[in-house]
Amino acid sequence: MVIELVLIFIILLCGSFVQGVSGFGFGLIAMSFLPFLFTVKESALLVITLTFILSLSIAVQLFKHIQWKSLLVILSAALIGRVGGFLILHNYGDMDILKTFLGLFLITVVIYLFWNESPNPEKKVNGTWLPIVLGLSGGLMGGIFAVGGPFFVFYFLLVFHDNKYAYSANLQVTFVITAILTITLHGVSGDFSMEFISYFLVGLVSVLIGSRIGIHYFAKLSQQNIKRLAAVVVAIAAANLILFG
Known part of the structure; x- marks a missing residue:
């Protein structure tokens, strides 16, 4: 039990640090390793609940950079997807088959992280079908695997290509609101167990520490290098989920 809690603490600490630095990554890191300890359902519920706390902590710090009008379409679609x-x-x-699906999806995300090009600042961003498609996809994947972040990252990088604080702030608000819906639905359905409380408390301490450290280094570390490092780690874990999950 103690070893399990230590492993959970380390996994969530690394994920929250990456999220604090790059704006996302907590779910990717956490869901790459937690399913080796729990079912996908248990892992996702823990990550989604802690994502709410983590994203709320970051969003509060960046509250003045939130641009609510830019959230309307993609957030509405994301809630439906959730x-x-x-x-x-x-x-x-x-x-257990969900672990294989999760591994395949994580590999897809890794490919995106490695080959994603920088947004073209002169290219006009579609304000209708693009946020709807990305919102639905991000909401669905976030609701199943707690890793819908890349869809929102893609959109907000296009919209806020020249303002990384607005990018991160709007991203975190999206995570907060979608997490509230998911937590409420699962809570009403009785999906949270008593054991969940101990895991949540350990995770809570971990993400608060990790996010604080990440925010501290937000302006000092290269976001791109952090994403690439996270992508390598996720790729290794995803391969293990597919082969041995």
Whole structure:
């Protein structure tokens, strides 16, 4: 039990640090390793709940940079996607096959992180179908695997390519609001166990420490290098999930 809690603390500390530095990555890191200890359902619920705390902590610090009008379409679509994600996780979250699907999705995200090009500042960002598609996709994947961040990252990098504080602030608000919906739906459905409390408390301390450190180094470390390092770690874990999950 003690070793398990230590492993959870380390995994979540690394994930929260990456999120504090780059704006996302907590779910990617955490969901790459937690399913080796729990089911996908248990892992996702822990990550989503802690994402709420972590993102709220960062959003409060960057509150003045939030641009609410830019959130309307993508956030509305994300909430719809989260309902679909809830239905799948609630009914099938204990099945081992989800670990394979999670591994495949993580590999896809790694490919995106490595080959994603910098946004073109002169290219006009579509304000209708693009945020709808990305919002639905991010909401669905976030609701099932707690790793819907890349879809939102892609959109907000396009919209706020010249303002990394607005990018991070709007990203965190999206995580906060979608997490509230998911936590409420699973709470009403009785998906949280008593053991969850101990894991949550350990995770809470971990993410608060990790995010503080990450925010401290936000302006000092290269976001791109942090993402690449995280991508390598996620790729290794994803391969293990596919082969041995």
